[in-house]
Amino acid sequence: MADLQDEADVATAGIGAPDRPTRKRGSQDEVVAPGDTLDPDVRARIHALLRAHPVADGYNTLAQVLVNTPWHDVELGESSLDTDIPRLRHGGVGAQFWSLMVAADCPDPVSATLERVDRLRTLVDACPEGLRLAQAVGDLADARNHGRIASLFGPVAAHALGDSLGTVRAYHALGVRAVALTATASWTRAGLTRFGQEVVRELNRLGMVIDLSGAAPETVRQTLGAAKAPLIFTRSAARALTDHPLNVTDEVVGGLPENGGVCLVSFSPAQVARAGRAASVQDVADHVEHLRGVLGPDHIGLSGGYGLTAGAPRTVGLEDASCYPVLLAELIGRGWDDTELAALTWGNFARVIRDVDFAARAAQPRRGPSTATIEDLDPA
Amino acid sequence: MSTVDHLARARTLLAQHPVVDGHNDLPWALRKQVRYDLARRDVGQDQTGHLHTDIPRLRAGGVGAQFWSVYVRTDLAGDEAVSATLEQIDCVDQLIARYPGDLAAALTADGMEKARAAGRIASLKGAEGGHSINNSLATLRALYALGVRYMTLTHNDNTAWADSATDAPGVGGLSPFGHEVVREMNRLGMLVDLSHVAATTMRDAVSTSTAPVIFSHSSARAVCDHPRNVPDDVLALLPSNGGVAMVTFVPKFILPAAVEWTAAADENLRVHGLHALDTSPEAMALHAAFEAAHPRPVATVVTVADHLDHMRAVAGIDHVGIGGDYDGTAFTPSGLDDVSGYPNLIAELLSRGWSEGDVAKLTWGNAVRVLRDAEAVGREERSRRGPSNATRESLDG
Numbered sequence: 001m002a003d004l005q006d007e008a009d010v011a012t013a014g015i016g017a018p019d020r021p022t023r024k025r026g027s028q029d030e031v032v033a034p035g036d037t038l039d040p041d042v043r044a045r046i047h048a049l050l051r052a053h054p055v056a057d058g059y060n061t062l063a064q065v066l067v068n069t070p071w072h073d074v075e076l077g078e079s080s081l082d083t084d085i086p087r088l089r090h091g092g093v094g095a096q097f098w099s100l101m102v103a104a105d106c107p108d109p110v111s112a113t114l115e116r117v118d119r120l121r122t123l124v125d126a127c128p129e130g131l132r133l134a135q136a137v138g139d140l141a142d143a144r145n146h147g148r149i150a151s152l153f154g155p156v157a158a159h160a161l162g163d164s165l166g167t168v169r170a171y172h173a174l175g176v177r178a179v180a181l182t183a184t185a186s187w188t189r190a191g192l193t194r195f196g197q198e199v200v201r202e203l204n205r206l207g208m209v210i211d212l213s214g215a216a217p218e219t220v221r222q223t224l225g226a227a228k229a230p231l232i233f234t235r236s237a238a239r240a241l242t243d244h245p246l247n248v249t250d251e252v253v254g255g256l257p258e259n260g261g262v263c264l265v266s267f268s269p270a271q272v273a274r275a276g277r278a279a280s281v282q283d284v285a286d287h288v289e290h291l292r293g294v295l296g297p298d299h300i301g302l303s304g305g306y307g308l309t310a311g312a313p314r315t316v317g318l319e320d321a322s323c324y325p326v327l328l329a330e331l332i333g334r335g336w337d338d339t340e341l342a343a344l345t346w347g348n349f350a351r352v353i354r355d356v357d358f359a360a361r362a363a364q365p366r367r368g369p370s371t372a373t374i375e376d377l378d379p380a
Numbered sequence: 381m382s383t384v385d386h387l388a389r390a391r392t393l394l395a396q397h398p399v400v401d402g403h404n405d406l407p408w409a410l411r412k413q414v415r416y417d418l419a420r421r422d423v424g425q426d427q428t429g430h431l432h433t434d435i436p437r438l439r440a441g442g443v444g445a446q447f448w449s450v451y452v453r454t455d456l457a458g459d460e461a462v463s464a465t466l467e468q469i470d471c472v473d474q475l476i477a478r479y480p481g482d483l484a485a486a487l488t489a490d491g492m493e494k495a496r497a498a499g500r501i502a503s504l505k506g507a508e509g510g511h512s513i514n515n516s517l518a519t520l521r522a523l524y525a526l527g528v529r530y531m532t533l534t535h536n537d538n539t540a541w542a543d544s545a546t547d548a549p550g551v552g553g554l555s556p557f558g559h560e561v562v563r564e565m566n567r568l569g570m571l572v573d574l575s576h577v578a579a580t581t582m583r584d585a586v587s588t589s590t591a592p593v594i595f596s597h598s599s600a601r602a603v604c605d606h607p608r609n610v611p612d613d614v615l616a617l618l619p620s621n622g623g624v625a626m627v628t629f630v631p632k633f634i635l636p637a638a639v640e641w642t643a644a645a646d647e648n649l650r651v652h653g654l655h656a657l658d659t660s661p662e663a664m665a666l667h668a669a670f671e672a673a674h675p676r677p678v679a680t681v682v683t684v685a686d687h688l689d690h691m692r693a694v695a696g697i698d699h700v701g702i703g704g705d706y707d708g709t710a711f712t713p714s715g716l717d718d719v720s721g722y723p724n725l726i727a728e729l730l731s732r733g734w735s736e737g738d739v740a741k742l743t744w745g746n747a748v749r750v751l752r753d754a755e756a757v758g759r760e761e762r763s764r765r766g767p768s769n770a771t772r773e774s775l776d777g
Contacts, residue, residue: 070769107458107459108458108459108514109459110459110462110466111462111514111516111518114462114519114522115516115518115519117522118521118522118767121525122766162459162460162462162463162466164463164466166468166469166470166471167466167467169470169473170467170470170522170526173469173526174525174526369470371416371418
């Protein structure tokens with residue numbers, strides 16, 4: 001029903017102009033992928049690394065684009081998007097959290113979130129050779145071993161939970177595996193209310209990952225205290241280098257190693273740019289190294305922030321979902337060894353998913369579904 | 381043959397051909413009474429006095445499959461209706477998880493057969509009112525993914541795209557988006573339920589639907605002239621459509637004298653500031669007081685059997701079923717007081733000369749066939765078209 005859509009907000013080539021050709025190896029007008037210009041030895045090393053330890057990425061907003069323009073051919077490639085399966089494969093991506101976030105002022109956040117879930121379910125169904133729904137830690141390795149990109153649904157915004165644990169469980173039943181405690185709900189705005197604490201317990205019981213990117217500092221602190229499972233920042237860089245609301249101060253994120261969680265470092269230009277110059281891959285590497293210094297090598301990962309249309313601002317060198325090898329090459333140039341890189345791309349992320357799963361299995365025999373309501377716990 | 385013999389025969393028959401009931405509001409009752417705290421209202425035990433429905437009485441009533449309604453009130457709109465519907469769905473899932481020896485989730489006709497073979501009550505979900513999807517086909521698909529297998533197009537109020545039987549005419553049946561909702565339900569294999577909708581909506585939906593439709597809880601308008609019942613011309617469409625009209629027991633819809641009495645009783649609630657559908661202890665006390673002053677006309681199994689005889693005469697034996705609406709109605713007929721009463725109705729039908737084969741179609745066969753046929757239509761349609769991304773804005777302007 002593509003012809004019923006009238007909200008084509010994608011930048012496309014002028015009418016009559018040919019679309020940018022998809023990459024064809026050996027063809028005359030071959031488009032060079034960013035990773036292809038790397039030193040052959042480095043490239044070979046990165047490819048070998050990514051085969052065993054592909055990138056597990058924390059944040060991609062393709063679902064939102066597909067709500068407005070569902071006709072994109074994600075399977076074969078789309079020059080009007082920065083994400084498609086050929087580019088994800090080129091980038092060495094083996095797992096992806098597909099964001100379900102809706103704007104804070106969205107009038108019907110639950111329905112809008114269900115729309116995104118619907119687009120993702122349709123996308124995964126339509127690309128069985130590229131994508132595989134991942135709902136538990138076993139699915140991650142399973143997808144990788146089958147050469148598929150493990151697709152995790154989430155995070156859902158805090159204000160899209162309808163202040164209802166039944167709704168949280170419905171999301172879980174639909175395959176959603178992460179919830180962001182953004183400061184957009186009454187129970188996350190400044191720390192966790194009693195209902196907020198119950199949400200954290202229920203998410204832990206269900207085995208849903210808790211995302212603290214965009215959470216208020218007091219909420220981060222209290223969640224670190226309340227959570228029985230590791231936590232994730234799905235898209236944060238270092239506030240010490242770039243002042244951006246989604247970035248984390250060294251102090252706020254300091255409790256993460258003890259919790260066992262992971263901070264997935266954003267590539268988003270607004271979050272990594274410094275002192276008025278355009279953001280580049282070096283800036284991202286600086287953020288990664290800063291957070292490695294604060295948290296240690298076992299608590300950092302990657303978050304491309306892709307899933308945007310072609311006109312969106314970009315970090316130079318990391319323009320689309322095929323560019324992860326460029327960042328890895330930069331880190332190799334800075335002396336990172338393969339063990340550290342493997343933890344960064346796959347290992348830390350997979351460990352958190354496994355630990356969240358494990359905590360849920362431990363909790364479920366002891367706790368039934370919570371029937372608490374916000375009216376009871378947070379009386380006005 | 382004596383009444384006792386008919387009852388014994390009815391029980392024997394129901395053991396083989398249990399009741400598929402089209403509509404039960406237990407989830408809403410649990411929401412209102414104990415806010416889904418299933419430990420505080422253990423339906424594994426007898427809950428007479430609190431509920432029409434519990435597992436011992438479902439067993440006694442010969443129920444083999446139940447469409448649990450995930451109804452939410454129409455004064456909830458937008459996201460609130462969607463979120464409340466998700467809570468209702470969660471409630472049914474928790475019931476199924478809590479009583480695995482008695483309830484089994486069923487998503488298909490095969491699932492219903494399998495549950496029956498395993499001695500479980502097949503548990504299906506039905507949404508009651510298009511307000512539950514907030515004008516979004518993606519939300520409709522989310523409900524399907526969560527196990528909802530029918531949706532009543534409206535409840536007591538119109539939606540923006542479909543007219544209700546108990547509201548002023550709006551779009552005059554189905555709007556263009558309403559037709560698209562029906563087509564998408566066909567594609568999914570979700571049954572289109574025409575209880576509660578206006579006759580215009582019934583006719584529009586039957587003409588658009590490529591799959592059999594159901595009336596999950598409606599009786600015959602020719603027997604009792606109430607808008608919630610199905611007119612004869614629509615019943616006559618069922619043989620060619622293949623659908624099924626599931627007779628409901630709600631006295632205020634099936635007994636002419638009760639229609640009038642109910643209008644007065646509802647007015648009594650309204651002057652006390654309560655909603656006519658309120659089943660809180662306060663509302664029930666008001667009802668009891670009103671009833672003491674104004675004796676309530678009592679429907680019986682005879683009343684329900686009269687409707688079934690008529691529906692059978694007009695639509696045919698292959699197009700009738702049962703949808704009691706237990707825990708969704710304040711009053712129930714004598715002899716059908718709660719979910720243990722179905723054998724009394726079957727005994728009455730046997731005494732009227734219904735054959736055992738007729739009864740088997742009424743209780744089990746027709747409803748299972750309809751779901752199976754809707755699944756087949758869905759499979760066929762999904763091979764030809766993908767999910768509809770139409771919006772109400774784009775179709776209804």
